[in-house]
Amino acid sequence: MRVPTGIAQIDEILGGGILEGSLVQLVGGCGTGKTTFSFQFAFNAARLGEKTLYITTGEPINKMVKFMKEFNFFDEKFIGDKVILQETFFRKTTEGTYASMLEIFFDNLTSRVENEKISRVVIDSVTPIVLFLEESYSREMLSRLGTSLSAIGCTTIFTSEAIERVNYLEYLVDGVIELNEVPLRDKIHHIYTLKIKKMRGIDHPRHLFPYEISEDGIKIDPEGLFEIVGEIVD
């Protein structure tokens, strides 16, 4: 079964959306729209009657909501019931303490998803989780979380910064959507590009799609690419 992302053109490109129970990484530099995309995903689910647990690990909820309220897809009435917001800030402690804290956090998360019949989870972002632990350990823990959520039919988005330390995530997730800000040759303008780098189980295009962020959220222009090829700095 397909789970629509709520971004119409992406769902079209993917033939209906991502696969139910899959774990998708949304990777991009600062301000490329990871939070906007994830909120669109959650509010679209709410309109379909589904519940999303949205965990923020960096930006405080009240600030995030204040920014997201500017978008047309935002609807206060879904907050709390269909869009459940949770703030979990990870602080550096000793590696052992941090690892056991994380283990408890992941166990609670899986139980909550199961008990409250939550069908989607967003962790925005997983970067702190990755940065505070040794790679082999964070890899194993995140992979285990993805497997447990998938086993209960939950579709998950991990957002992450585009930094080397999180590169390994691409191998353990089912799908990778990459958001980029690309300078144009005139060195004044830039465009945003989206690439579906990987999506297990789906035959998808691999080229860049230009997108915009407007009051309607993220919007892809499927024809736009052909206007800007040649303008992009190699």
Ligand SMILES: Nc1ncnc2c1ncn2[C@@H]1O[C@H](COP(=O)(O)OP(=O)(O)OP(=O)(O)O)[C@@H](O)[C@H]1O
């Ligand atoms: N209402 C709006 N209309 C149009 N564009 C907006 C609006 N609100 C935000 N933006 C654009 O979206 C960008 C922020 O998007 P968002 O917060 O989703 O990015 P992000 O990838 O989550 O960033 P970060 O890495 O800082 O968490 C802003 O920098 C701005 O350019």
Ligand SMILES: [Mg+2]
């Ligand atoms: Mg963000």
